Amino acid sequence: MNNRIKFIISTSILLAIALVSCTDNESTNLINEFETTPYTLVVPSNLPAPILPQDNPLTYEGIALGKALFFEKMLSKDGTVSYGSCHNQSNAFTDTDKQFSEGIEGKIGDRNSMPIFNMFYHTKGFFWDGRAKLLRDQSLGPIENPLEMGETLENVVNKLQSEFEYRKLFYNAFGDSTVTPLKMSLAMEQFMLTFVSGNSKFDKVERGEAQFTDSELRGKQLFFTEFETGGETRGADCFHCHATADFSNHEFMNNGLDSESEFKDLGRAQFTKRPTDNAKFKTPSLRNVAVTGPYMHDGRFATLEEVIEHYNSGIKESPTLDVNIHGIKDGMNLTEQEKHDLLAFLNTLTDEYYLNNEEYKEK
Ligand code: HEC
Incomplete structure (x- = not known):
């Protein structure tokens, strides 16, 4: 037996002993x-x-x-x-x-x-x-x-x-x-x-890989346009808070769900103890929003139609109501078609690729 083989055999035995002997x-x-x-x-x-x-x-x-x-x-x-x-x-x-x-x-x-x-x-x-x-x-x-x-x-x-x-x-x-x-x-x-x-229809349109329907496109315009009473362009003002590629500024805001006497959960103020943070909650990303219901911090709205109606006609005033909402607090008077278009746009944010990605699944 040459030395090289002897060496391999002896190290293998040592290794085997080491593996067997330790817990x-x-x-x-x-x-x-x-x-x-x-x-x-x-x-x-x-x-x-x-x-x-x-x-x-x-x-x-x-x-x-x-x-x-x-x-x-x-x-x-x-x-x-x-x-x-x-x-x-x-x-x-x-x-x-x-x-x-x-x-x-x-x-x-x-x-x-x-x-x-x-x-x-x-x-x-x-x-x-x-x-x-x-x-x-x-x-x-x-x-x-x-x-x-x-x-x-x-x-x-x-x-x-x-x-x-x-x-x-x-x-x-x-x-x-x-x-x-x-x-x-x-x-x-x-x-x-x-x-x-980042692979919803919205993303694919951004990358030039897909096209919006007319309704989705009108919804997108509403979403990203200021609300101006009497102006030529009508907008629903969503982008102020649901901004950036992630559809959220990640800030804490009061989007008019309750009047002051109705505040049940003080939100951000529970943590900061500042009254100026009363009823402020983190702006959620709207990506995949079609599958994340019910909506808001307390899940009070079951459907996106109800959410859109909240912004359209249900804003309640309170001391911490966000300034960007003030403009629409008296109602936006969106037509049925406009509400439908806004919904169609929100539905383009669903990312099936992420929702089914095997990498995140329990094996
Ligand atoms: C002033 C900032 C602001 C504006 C403007 C705004 N939002 Fe929001 N939005 C929020 C905040 C904050 C929440 C979470 C509030 C909570 O749960 O208390 C929210 C929640 C939502 C939710 C629920 C998401 C979830 O996962 O529960 C949807 C959907 C939504 N907004 C859509 C819209 C649409 C559509 C518009 C335009 C019509 C809009 N928002 C305008 C701040 C805003």
Whole structure:
């Protein structure tokens, strides 16, 4: 036997002994070379470049861990609910048609769940009131919320730590198999940042790949035009707030749902404690809006027709009503055809490609 073969046999035996002798959690630590694979987030050409966190670079391993956690029911107290239970892909990751989401033991939350896509444009805070500054801060909130998953972070960490599969996933993503809340939130942030929506009919028209019908085109003009009483061009003024390629300025605003005496949920003010923020909520993106009903922070409107009627004739005055709405507070008097056109335009924002993308599905 020559030396080379002897060497190969002896190293193989050593390796085999090493693999057999160590218990599952230590075996991952034996791998000397910890290496992650960078993930390049690609967005369609008509969308602006994503704003990604510099301190949490996307990697295939981080995303894989985030995905496992997103669909993990152990994150809830009684093992019945995962993030995936309240955020359905076919509904742009909002809850199905529920007004308020249902957590453990059938407990009901107090706000309508928000969709998840193009999170890399949300630079002004998460949730309806913006109380989470970064996506990663947002990601662990539901675990300890008694109305959602009702579990403690400590228990979750222990549960995950006791599973070999998770120790391996954490090791692969971060080079260390110890489960921590920070690593969990970073991994979930990575997974959610990969949800891209930019292939609706609207986007295809922008890129010259499709054409609007006459009705959709009239709806688009209404959406992007100022409302001017008596003027020649009639607009519905939507673009002031539902602006930019993501159809939201991501600001907190009062769009006239209630008068002051009717304020039930103080929205942004609940977090900032400033009366000037009373009843202000984050302007939602209108991408995929056809599948995210019911609408508004409290899910008060079941259909988009009702939403359009709200802006057309239902604006209520209050001290924090947005200035951009003041112009339409006495009603826009849209014709039936105009309402229909506006709806037709909103329906062009549905992105089937994103809604069915296999990459985001639980395997
Ligand atoms: C002053 C800013 C502003 C203007 C102008 C505006 N919106 Fe909104 N819109 C908002 C805010 C803020 C919300 C969320 C309010 C809440 O839930 O309390 C919202 C919610 C919505 C929703 C519900 C989305 C969801 O996921 O629940 C739709 C649909 C919508 N707006 C469409 C329109 C249309 C169509 C127009 C034009 C006719 C328009 N908006 C004009 C600020 C505005």
